[in-house]
Amino acid sequence: MTGISTKTIYAVAALHELGSLPGGEVLKIKEIAARASVPQNFLEQILLELKKQGVLTSVKGAYGGYKLAKKLKDITLKDVIMILETDALSEICRTDNPTLKLFWEDIRAGVLNVFDIPLSELKNYQETANQALNYSI
Numbered sequence: 001m002t003g004i005s006t007k008t009i010y011a012v013a014a015l016h017e018l019g020s021l022p023g024g025e026v027l028k029i030k031e032i033a034a035r036a037s038v039p040q041n042f043l044e045q046i047l048l049e050l051k052k053q054g055v056l057t058s059v060k061g062a063y064g065g066y067k068l069a070k071k072l073k074d075i076t077l078k079d080v081i082m083i084l085e086t087d088a089l090s091e092i093c094r095t096d097n098p099t100l101k102l103f104w105e106d107i108r109a110g111v112l113n114v115f116d117i118p119l120s121e122l123k124n125y126q127e128t129a130n131q132a133l134n135y136s137i
Contacts (some may be wrong), residue, residue, distance in 0.1 A: 018071040026065035073120035
């Protein structure tokens with residue numbers, strides 16, 4: 001089990017931007033990158049993987065771009081991690097010791113539980129951030 005990579009952090013930022021759009025609207029990669037403060041070339045790879053796994057859809061053409069394939073409430077941080085992180089939540093115990101196996105499995109289950117938060121929760125954090133900005137005059 002490893003930490004969360006920059007790839008996942010960028011993915012969540014992009015999904016947050018796409019989730020803030022009115023239903024059916026799309027954003028071009030360039031717009032998503034600018035709004036999310038993410039390098040465009042790196043974001044392209046991330047969005048393609050999320051599209052391949054059914055989290056995003058794309059619309060071709062001059063007015064095309066990316067949009068969510070699901071509502072943010074139906075996408076969890078765990079989903080994103082499982083798509084983008086190759087071994088973040090994999091088995092970590094490399095021993096035959098049953099005590100250690102049980103210990104590490106409990107740790108893994110706890111981590112999975114923590115990451116099982118829907119990305120729609122970002123709205124609550126956005127409201128908190130907006131309140132903090134309003135008080136810092």
